[in-house]
Amino acid sequence: MVLERLSQVQLVDLVDVDGVGPCVRAGANGFLGQASVSQLKARLVTEKILLLAVKEWARQLGVASYDKVLLRDDPGGPPKVGTMLWDASGPSYLRPLVRRDGDGKPKPGFFVCDVIIGDGETREQAVRAFVRKCQLLGTFKRMGPLLPMLISDRYSREGFGLGRSQGVIMATPGTLFGRDVAAGLAALLHTLTKAAAIAAQRPEAIGELFDKLGAIEGASANLRGALFEMLVGHCVMKIDDGSIDIGKIVIDPDTAKSAEIDVFRVKEYREVWNYECKAHQPTEIISRDAAEYWVTNRIPLMHRALKREERFQQCAFHYEYWTCGSFAPDALAFLREAAGRTKKYAIGWKDGDAVRAYVGRVRPKAVAKMLDQHFFQHPIAVFEKRNNTIAAARDGADADQELAS
Numbered sequence: 001m002v003l004e005r006l007s008q009v010q011l012v013d014l015v016d017v018d019g020v021g022p023c024v025r026a027g028a029n030g031f032l033g034q035a036s037v038s039q040l041k042a043r044l045v046t047e048k049i050l051l052l053a054v055k056e057w058a059r060q061l062g063v064a065s066y067d068k069v070l071l072r073d074d075p076g077g078p079p080k081v082g083t084m085l086w087d088a089s090g091p092s093y094l095r096p097l098v099r100r101d102g103d104g105k106p107k108p109g110f111f112v113c114d115v116i117i118g119d120g121e122t123r124e125q126a127v128r129a130f131v132r133k134c135q136l137l138g139t140f141k142r143m144g145p146l147l148p149m150l151i152s153d154r155y156s157r158e159g160f161g162l163g164r165s166q167g168v169i170m171a172t173p174g175t176l177f178g179r180d181v182a183a184g185l186a187a188l189l190h191t192l193t194k195a196a197a198i199a200a201q202r203p204e205a206i207g208e209l210f211d212k213l214g215a216i217e218g219a220s221a222n223l224r225g226a227l228f229e230m231l232v233g234h235c236v237m238k239i240d241d242g243s244i245d246i247g248k249i250v251i252d253p254d255t256a257k258s259a260e261i262d263v264f265r266v267k268e269y270r271e272v273w274n275y276e277c278k279a280h281q282p283t284e285i286i287s288r289d290a291a292e293y294w295v296t297n298r299i300p301l302m303h304r305a306l307k308r309e310e311r312f313q314q315c316a317f318h319y320e321y322w323t324c325g326s327f328a329p330d331a332l333a334f335l336r337e338a339a340g341r342t343k344k345y346a347i348g349w350k351d352g353d354a355v356r357a358y359v360g361r362v363r364p365k366a367v368a369k370m371l372d373q374h375f376f377q378h379p380i381a382v383f384e385k386r387n388n389t390i391a392a393a394r395d396g397a398d399a400d401q402e403l404a405s
Contacts, residue, residue, distance in 0.1 A: 004147065017262040018249070037249050043118045044194035045081040045226055046185055047087070048073060050115055050151065053177055054088050062387045063147070064090025081146070082137040083112045088113040097145045099339040103377065110145035115151045117173075118189045127159040131166045140322050151176070153186075182213030192226055195246040199230040200237055206230055207370045226377065228279035231371055232322060233263045236275065237380040248307035259301045269311070273318045274302060282352050282376055284325035291331040294321055295338045295347065303345060317345035324375050351387045 001022065006012045010027040017023050017037055026336055051071045069090035070079040072390055079089035089112045097109025114130055116122050121192050134148045145322040149169040163170040174182035191198050206227045213219045233244045248264040251257070263275035279284070295327065299319050306312055327335070327349065339347040350358065358377065360368045 004352060011261065014369045016258065017041075022075065023089055023165055038116070038195075040246050040397060041192055041247060042189055042195075045192055046189040046293040047115050047224065048118050048222050049188065049213055049216060049219050050117060050173060050185055051088055051113075052222070053181065054113055054115070054149075054151070056217050058088070058111055059091060063281075065108070067290075069111075072150075072346065074255045074311065077331050081112055083139055084112075084133045084137060086133075087115050089145075092147055094147070097147060099144055099145050106357060111147045111149070112153065113149040115124070117151075117153060117185065118193075119153075121154050121156050122150075122159055123156045124158040124162055127163045127168075127170075128154070129219065131162060134168065148155070180212060181216070184209065188213065188223075191230075195226070195230055196233060196244050198228075199233040199246060202246060203231065203234040203367055203370070206370055207374070210403065220374070225277075228324070228375065229262045229277045230360070231367065232275055232277050232355075233265075234367065235362050236263065236265050237315040239358070240265070240273075240360050242271070243320050250302055252301045252304050253308055254304060255301075257301060259298055259305070261302060266315075269314055270316070271318065272315045273305060273320070274306075275300075276319070276321045278321070278323040278324035278325070280323050282324055282326075286321075286323055286327045286331050288328060288330040288334050290336050291321070291349075295335070301348070319345060320350065322350045324352045324354055325386065326353075326357060 003012070003014075006174050007014055007027075013025045013027050015023050015025050017040065020041065023040070029056065029346060031318060041304070048071075051073075053063035055069045055071055058069050059066045069088065070077050072078040072085075072087045079086045081089050089110060092111045095104060099107045099109070101107050112134075116126065130148070130150050130174055137312060138142060147169070149171055150163055151171045151173065155163070155170060160170050172182065173185050186208055187205070191209060209223060209227065210220060215225065229246050235244050236242075237244045242265045244266075245264040246262070248261040249258055250261060252259070261274050262277040265275070266271040277297070280286075302319070303317060306317065322334075334347055355369065356368070359371050
């Protein structure tokens with residue numbers, strides 16, 4: 001009811017952000033300022049990497065049960081303790097938090113954590129909201145004690161003092177994980193916020209981020225998508241010219257639905273190129289369903305939105321699907337059929353081998369080496385490829401044996 005009333009007076013808007021889901025955004029007629037979708041996505045990726053580090057920290061130190069730490073993006077999330085949602089939580093059997101029931105069995109307390117990254121100084125009002133969550137759960141008599149932690153880039157003096165006075169662990173990435181990780185997270189947020197400019201001018205920043213944050217378990221997997229888009233953006237601009245944008249949001253004027261274009265390249269008054277970038281493992285196969293969804297759902301939405309812009313009226317439109325993996329035979333057949341019958345725009349695609357060949361044309365060769373190192377020759381990719389090769393050889397041997405018998 002509160003949300004409905006705030007929406008009616010246009011203090012907030014309800015929007016569906018492509019790749020994120022339903023969101024509440026400060027309204028255009030409000031006093032909070034309009035939110036940026038690109039900044040939101042950059043912040044979410046950065047906070048996810050930070051939360052992965054928090055999870056490993058809590059597990060390794062025994063702050064929370066090893067297999068019970070939940071993060072907000074986990075399949076079982078968002079973490080809920082009592083009536084409140086958190087960015088991370090887990091039952092804790094640390095001595096000061098454990099209580100005993102009537103049978104003498106241990107009853108755990110809970111480690112709970114929220115993170116605020118890339119929002120400048122965390123002020124007293126924000127800290128007070130976190131403290132209020134903790135206070136409300138403190139009134140539940142049957143619930144175990146909380147070990148609350150708030151993580152932010154920095155705090156105002158008043159905010160920091162309030163949290164400490166209420167028994168909250170007031171942390172920063174630097175105090176928890178050291179300067180290198182803190183610097184890596186700050187660089188990641190800056191890079192993703194300015195993705196197009198950095199992809200054009202400093203593609204080596206992509207490799208630097210993998211180096212700085214790769215020690216965090218799960219970080220590389222979560223960075224692959226965003227950084228693959230930057231690599232593609234750099235390469236298409238260098239080879240085929242034009243200006244690029246990364247993570248461009250377009251809105252269909254007919255349905256008001258939005259879509260994100262991973263890499264958007266324009267040659268003014270001539271050509272518009274849209275690249276769907278999937279940083280899959282080299283062993284992953286794109287199914288017909290995935291190809292069909294892209295052709296029948298995403299492309300028409302993006303095309304309707306772009307065709308309404310005055311500067312694109314005389315342009316030729318191209319839509320391409322790039323993956324580090326490969327396409328299933330029926331997916332390729334569908335794409336060829338769709339490309340042959342479509343006249344309004346051109347449809348194209350590149351599998352892993354075609355992507356590598358294309359990137360190999362970029363000079364200097366450091367970009368191609370970066371692609372191999374982090375996308376095609378990463379230990380996970382090599383391990384999966386080796387297992388698939390062994391499985392294929394085993395299946396072939398079984399078939400030969402059956403034929404001989």
